[in-house]
Amino acid sequence: MDLFASAPALMPIPIRDGELAFLAQLPLPWPNALVLARLIAETDWREETVLVYGKRHLQPRLSAWHGDKAYRYSGLRLAPAPFTPLLDVIRQAAEQATGRRYNSVLLNYYRDGRDSMGMHSDDEPELGPEPAIASVSFGATRPFILRHKASKETLKLPLTDGSLLFMAGKLQANWMHGINKTTRPLGARINLTFRNID
Template structure:
């Protein structure tokens, strides 16, 4: 798989990442961040964790062509908006991969988080490619190898792109931990291809 624009491949044991700090120009990053904060249909949903229903510690929105189910939650898509569709097309060029949906996450401050998990639902396919655009506050993204417990972290910055590819979802979990240092919001747009 080739990525035509400048960036950095990070080869992990049984997985690979592509990281580009300056994927979006600052003006576009600011505009999309403002658009997402003010125009996406943000919701806080309940999911099943360890047999219990709990509220997610973040807000989410789902746009695209397909429904998505995880942790007992079914997300029915809202139609693409022009800004999300344009950004999807930019990500498709960079990832050399087609996407038909985007999961948007809003972390209101450092108290909002995402626990360790794998994006390995059957509808994502065998080795899913997921393109993740970060907007707003910088946050630490952490991966942990399931077998070896090896860890790897990146500070995801405003306008950056992280692509998870290869066998990564089979062997690694990833998380966005809580932090007291961050008091500002962050939007994360994760473009995916949902298979029937």
């Protein structure tokens, strides 16, 4: 039986110099709250140290890397853990929704509003010239900020519980993205970015 046969279509988001689309709820066989709780409990979370402008800093979040190949960014080399059964089901749902294949996933655990992600592009060479990335979120809603590298145009998208944001085309070449800190009390959020490593 195909668990994802009735998956709704992605909604395109107009954006220049890239491709962007959104799905409010990724179809899964479990409620979002259960997926969030299992991801927190079943993942071997790490607090990594990254290189930013020549200095090492602890990332303001926890992370994990699963897939077929190692991944390098900001002076880090992440050795892959295998896909868990839960991650594999979420991957299949993301593949069904986007029509793309993914062999790796980066998980980021934002424990509260103090955890964040600096502005960056997912443009490492092993992702290819036009990376297709499926970003799936569970838990607290956080604003996802996109900033055009040339024009500095800014777009903010609320990434809600169970949603999928699809980024493709020239988006990573032309835009940066990140998650800001906030002083508002917020619950936990986990984001999974599925990608294909060449």
